[in-house]
Amino acid sequence: MTATTTDAVMDLDEALERFDPVFGLEVHVELNTATKMFCGCATGFGADPNTQVCPVCLGLPGALPVVNATAVESAIRIGLALNCEIASWCRFARKNYFYPDMPKNFQTSQYDEPIDFEGYLDVEVDGDDGPETFRVAIERAHMEEDTGKSLHVGGATGRIQGADHSLVDYNRAGIPLIEIVTKPITGAGGRAPEVAKAYVSALRDLMKALGVSDVRMEQGSMRCDANLSLRPRATGSQEQADVPLGTRTETKNVNSLRSVERAIRYEIGRQAAVLAAGGSIVQETRHWHEDTGVTTSGRPKSDADDYRYFPEPDLVPVAPSAELVERLRGTLPEPPAQRRHRLQSEWGYSDLEMRDVYNAGAVELIEESVAAGATPAAARKWWMGEIARRASAELRPLADFGVTAQHVAELDGLVTSGRLNDSMARQVMEGLLAGEGTPTEIADARGLQLVEDDDALETAVDEVIAANPDIADKVRGGKVQAAGALIGQVMKAMNGQADAGKVRRLILDKLGA
Amino acid sequence: MPSTRLRGMSALNRDEVAHLAMLARIDLSQDELQTLSGQLEQIARSVAKVGEVAADDVPPMSHPLPLTNVTRVDEVRPSLPVEDALAGAPAAQQRRFLVPRILDEE
Numbered sequence: 001m002t003a004t005t006t007d008a009v010m011d012l013d014e015a016l017e018r019f020d021p022v023f024g025l026e027v028h029v030e031l032n033t034a035t036k037m038f039c040g041c042a043t044g045f046g047a048d049p050n051t052q053v054c055p056v057c058l059g060l061p062g063a064l065p066v067v068n069a070t071a072v073e074s075a076i077r078i079g080l081a082l083n084c085e086i087a088s089w090c091r092f093a094r095k096n097y098f099y100p101d102m103p104k105n106f107q108t109s110q111y112d113e114p115i116d117f118e119g120y121l122d123v124e125v126d127g128d129d130g131p132e133t134f135r136v137a138i139e140r141a142h143m144e145e146d147t148g149k150s151l152h153v154g155g156a157t158g159r160i161q162g163a164d165h166s167l168v169d170y171n172r173a174g175i176p177l178i179e180i181v182t183k184p185i186t187g188a189g190g191r192a193p194e195v196a197k198a199y200v201s202a203l204r205d206l207m208k209a210l211g212v213s214d215v216r217m218e219q220g221s222m223r224c225d226a227n228l229s230l231r232p233r234a235t236g237s238q239e240q241a242d243v244p245l246g247t248r249t250e251t252k253n254v255n256s257l258r259s260v261e262r263a264i265r266y267e268i269g270r271q272a273a274v275l276a277a278g279g280s281i282v283q284e285t286r287h288w289h290e291d292t293g294v295t296t297s298g299r300p301k302s303d304a305d306d307y308r309y310f311p312e313p314d315l316v317p318v319a320p321s322a323e324l325v326e327r328l329r330g331t332l333p334e335p336p337a338q339r340r341h342r343l344q345s346e347w348g349y350s351d352l353e354m355r356d357v358y359n360a361g362a363v364e365l366i367e368e369s370v371a372a373g374a375t376p377a378a379a380r381k382w383w384m385g386e387i388a389r390r391a392s393a394e395l396r397p398l399a400d401f402g403v404t405a406q407h408v409a410e411l412d413g414l415v416t417s418g419r420l421n422d423s424m425a426r427q428v429m430e431g432l433l434a435g436e437g438t439p440t441e442i443a444d445a446r447g448l449q450l451v452e453d454d455d456a457l458e459t460a461v462d463e464v465i466a467a468n469p470d471i472a473d474k475v476r477g478g479k480v481q482a483a484g485a486l487i488g489q490v491m492k493a494m495n496g497q498a499d500a501g502k503v504r505r506l507i508l509d510k511l512g513a
Numbered sequence: 514m515p516s517t518r519l520r521g522m523s524a525l526n527r528d529e530v531a532h533l534a535m536l537a538r539i540d541l542s543q544d545e546l547q548t549l550s551g552q553l554e555q556i557a558r559s560v561a562k563v564g565e566v567a568a569d570d571v572p573p574m575s576h577p578l579p580l581t582n583v584t585r586v587d588e589v590r591p592s593l594p595v596e597d598a599l600a601g602a603p604a605a606q607q608r609r610f611l612v613p614r615i616l617d618e619e
Contacts (some may be wrong), residue, residue, distance in 0.1 A: 033587050040590030049608045053598045054590075060601070070587035091575060100612040151609065160616055167609035170598075311575035319581040 005294045008273040012265055013190075015272030019230035021192040022245055023264055027180045027203055029213045030146060030221040031074050036174035037145045038065030038108065038315070045219055049169035057174035059104030065314055067092075071176040072115070074212040075143045076320055076328050078178055079116025081206055081335075082138050087115050089319045092143070092312040100168050101147035109179075111309040114142035115318065121206070123198040124337055125191060130351060134191075136199050137183040143318075148173040178212075184227075184245065192268065197261040200224055204257075205336035217255050224254045226288075228267045230275060246271075247281040251295050253288045263288045267295055343367060347376035360388045362398055368405030369412075378412040379405075386429060403432045411439040421499050424448040451497045460493045461486075461506045475511045483507050525554045 036043060039056035055063035079086050093111035119138035124131045149172050154164025180203065188195040204222060207213045215222040229248035234240040249271070254263045271281055285298035334342075343363065344354040347370070357363055362383045369379035383398060391398045411428055414420045420428065420443060431442035443449065451457060464486050465472045474482040483504060490503045527550045534541045541549065567573070592598075595608055604611035 035587050035589050040585070040588065041592045042589045048595070050595050050598045050610070052592050054592050058593075058598060066583060066585045068587050069584035072584060089581070100610070100615065103610075150612075150615075151607075152615075163614060163616075166612050166615055167606055168612055169609050313575060316576055316578070316580040316583045 005292075005296055007270050007294070008277070009266065009269035010272040010276060012269055015230075015268050016190045018233060018276065019268070019272050020186075020189065020233055020240055020243065021264070021268050022184050022186050022229050022231065022248075023188075023192055023196060024182050024184050024227040024248075025196060025199060025260075026182075026225040026227070027200060028146075028223045029078070029178045029180065029203075029207055029215065031071055031176040031178065032211075032213050032221075033068055033070050033074070033176055035068055037068050037071055037143070037176040038174060039063075041174065043175050045214075045221075047171055050171060052171040053173070057103075058170060059102070065108065067315060067318065068176060071143065072318055072320070073324075073328060074176070074210075075115050075141065075178055076325060077210055077331065078180070078207070078212060079119065079141055080325070080329050081210055081332055082116065082119040082121055082141060082180070084116035084119030084138060084141060086320060086325050087113060087117065087318075088322075089113075089317055090115050091317045092315045093309045094312050095144075095307045095309055097307055100166065101150055102173060103148070103168075103170060107145060107147065108312055108315070109144035109309075110142035114140040115320075116141035121199065121202055122337070123195065123202040125194050125198045134188065134195050134198070136185055136195070139181045139183045141178055141180040144177050144179055146172050146175040146177050186241065193261040193264040196226065196264045197257055200260045201257050202336070209333040209336050209339070211333075217257070220255065224260055226251045226254050226260065226263055226267070228264060228271065229281070230268065230271045246275075247283050249281060249284055249286050249295075251286045251288050252298065256290070259288060259290055262293055263295060266293060270295065347380070349376070349380065353380065357384065360384060360391070360398065362388065365398055365405055365408075369408040372405050372409035374405075374409040374412040375416075378415070379408055382408045382411065382429065386433065390433070401433055402435050403429075407432050407439055414439055414443060418452075418499070419443065419450060420448060421450055421496075423496060423500075424450070449497060450499050451494055457490075457494065457498055457503065458506065460490050460498075461503065461510060464489045464493065465507070465510060472511055475507070480508065483511075525550060525557050 033043060035041060036052075036057055039054050041052045041054050041057055043052070056065050076086055090110060090113035092108050093113075094106040095109045095111070096106040098105055116138075117140045119141075121136050121138060122133050123136055125134055126132070148168045148170040150160075151167040151169075152158055152160045152163035153167060155162035160166070182199070185192070185195065185199075204215045204217075207215045207222070213221055217223070227248045227250050229246040231243045231246045234243050249267060251263050251267055254260050267286070274281060282297075286295040287298050288295050333339075340354065340358060340363065343366075344351075347354075347366070349357065357366060357380060360383070362380075365383050366376065366379040369383070370376055374382075382403075387398055387401055387403055390396075390401060411420075411425055411432070414428070415422070415425050424443070427446060427448060428439050428442045431437070431446065432439065436442045436445065468486060468489070471482055471485055475486070486507050487500060487503050490507070491498055491500060494503075527546055530550045530553055531541070531546055534546070599605040599608065599610065602610045
């Protein structure tokens with residue numbers, strides 16, 4: 001799907017000089033419950049079409065929904081982790097619309113009685129002097145159900161426009177969703193795109209820490225819509241907060257962390273160009289196109305958005321007791337940012353090292369490796385080396401390459417115990433990536449073992465010195481770095497199976513340097 | 514919000530009934546439209562009477578029984594065989610429900 005546009009876009013710096021961006025994010029999180037929100041159908045990703053459906057989620061006449069207790073608990077835990085109030089009594093509502101992704105012709109959602117409301121999430125962005133905290137106010141988080149998936153047939157490359165008909169799979173229809181809505185976020189100024197990305201990223205970490213969702217954006221278990229408006233910069237003695245908000249657009253389909261930042265940035269530039277040319281912003285839904293990095297107009301908000309919400313008569317109200325809420329509060333994990341700071345100080349990583357480790361998704365793997373006995377430095381070296389390079393090139397998670405935390409700890413053990421040197425350890429890592437077994441098995445199979453026979457080593461050193469009198473003289477004369485060439489030759493003579501540090505010490509001893 | 518709409522729904526003409534029928538995918542003949550317009554109008558007028566007695570301090574009732582927290586354990590139950598799931602569909606293809614074109618031609 002390639003979208004092009006003729007919309008003018010103002011340079012971001014210029015746009016931000018003239019306008020103050022205000023944005024809001026709606027994030028949908030698919031819960032990882034075993035069953036759907038209102039029926040016992042399974043929720044596994046990738047099942048054959050329409051094999052996880054029943055009379056309830058197909059909206060057949062007479063079917064009655066019953067709420068999934070675990071989904072409600074997850075919703076409350078999410079609310080607590082977002083510092084929200086938890087409603088003591090709330091209802092579901094029907095959001096009525098006619099579109100084939102919901103077979104019932106309505107989506108069961110919550111309207112003016114969300115289960116979680118009035119919270120906040122602190123997110124970290126890079127400031128001039130290290131990380132800075134920005135508080136994002138949460139308006140609400142409510143429970144609802146996901147929709148089915150459509151295939152559009154007969155048009156150009158699967159687009160709904162020009163399609164002849166559509167084929168619908170309702171496996172996803174009814175999977176529990178939590179929609180988390182921020183208040184309008186003001187005061188981020190030029191850092192709006194960065195704050196937006198940091199917020200979605202922090203939310204993802206939080207959901208992962210809570211264990212309530214897979215939060216795999218590429219599989220759609222976490223999805224984001226971004227609202228944005230611009231208002232003029234305050235002039236004179238006027239406070240920026242007193243300048244009325246501009247008309248906003250809602251950009252859909254922003255489904256990666258990188259896209260969140262890009263889409264906000266693009267929409268700032270586009271709206272600024274419209275406003276600067278004397279135009280006005282149309283309140284509308286826009287679609288983000290990952291490939292071309294632009295948004296295009298969807299449909300204008302209109303009377304068609306009259307969803308005629310009313311309380312769902314088939315579901316009784318949800319009234320979490322204070323005891324339940326307190327019990328769930330006791331299950332909250334350490335906040336991810338706090339945990340990151342704690343681990344960084346335990347591991348002795350620099351800010352930059354920790355950021356790289358975090359961005360590569362290696363925090364948990366390093367934590368496990370250290371728990372399994374690796375040193376923090378070695379754990380970082382192995383996960384952030386060849387594995388990270390491949391993961392980044394192939395856009396796959398680090399854990400996907402067959403190397404486990406136990407492997408890393410075992411490999412590090414082979415080095416610290418003196419069996420392997422660094423280059424041998426690298427060969428073992430190659431073997432791990434090729435699926436050849438455990439580190440010890442690979443070292444055995446490949447015959448990797450430092451030579452502990454000091455006589456053999458000494459003989460090799462003597463021979464190399466004798467064969468290279470010029471270099472040996474240089475070293476004797478104080479040019480210690482010239483010893484490198486000798487070390488290389490000794491290592492070669494030993495087939496790489498010697499401890500390079502030891503070889504160096506021997507050579508320098510013998511040459512009196 | 515629904516209540517204001519209900520109050521405003523004093524008259525239902527034939528065109529509106531036809532529109533609702535279309536949205537609900539109910540195929541009505543001209544005769545049925547005629548009959549139903551009259552009947553629905555009567556129903557809507559009767560229901561609107563509730564609005565005359567309901568004061569603003571009376572919260573609208575959504576559930577007649579004082580029940581809360583009816584939930585089920587998160588355990589998988591068998592789904593329908595896909596053939597049964599699709600049996601009621603007017604059309605199916607590739608084990609999916611086939612629906613007519615969603616967007617109008619522009």
